Amino acid sequence: MATPLLHVDGLVKRYTRGWPQRHTTFELQADFQVDGPSVIGVMGANGAGKTTLFELITGGNQPNQGCVRVAGQDIHRVRYAERDRMALHYHQSYQLRSFQRTRPNFMLDRAGPERAVLHLFDEPQFNTQDGYIGFMLDFFRQLRRQGKLVFLCLHPNEPVHLDILAEICEQFIFVQKDAQRVSRLQFAHSLEELTRQAPVRDYLGALLTGA
Secondary structure, three states: OOOOOEEEEEEEEEEEEOOOOOEEEEEEEEEEEEOOOEEEEEEEOOOOOHHHHHHHHOOOOOOOEEEEEEOOEEHHHEOHHHHHHOEEEEEOOOEEOOOOOOOOHHHOEOOOOOOOOEEEEEOOOOOOOOOHHHHHHHHHHHHHHOOOEEEEEOOOOOHHHHHHHHHHOOEEEEEEEOOOOEEEEEEEOOHHHHOOOHHHHHHHOHHHHHO
């Protein structure tokens, strides 16, 4: 049986504040697996935890519980300078995100892959005027052909963003925060399937009608 490209196993990230008694201000829960190459669309309201999820997957943020295995290897146990050989987090302007160091390198493992198998694009800026969208979609397809797993996170503010997601993505994740400030993931195999869910329709609102 082939090793999954990504296994997010019982992951929990919790933020707390207060003294002497601390209380939880936000919690993200995630548990899923992606076996092979794919392009996955990610959506959710501001503050739902999309960037936190990406930081956890790429090893830039330490979970309270669970682990993230990239190509079978726990990314939080890999040496910091070698984590970009496993997963890359591009934030908006395509700059790579940094990560928090929590233990000495000599206590960590060497990375297995020579090049990143996960590429996570966090709200990239698509310019509809200069052909840039076509270039980026071709780039995502090329990564997938090379056996990579691509995450594309968008916060849609115009119908073209939904068109992009529908065209390029094979699976979808919606990150939803409830009234108790706990965020969980909802999954779908198409944008149409995802938008049947009431929380997604509420999030997209009139934008869904105009798409």
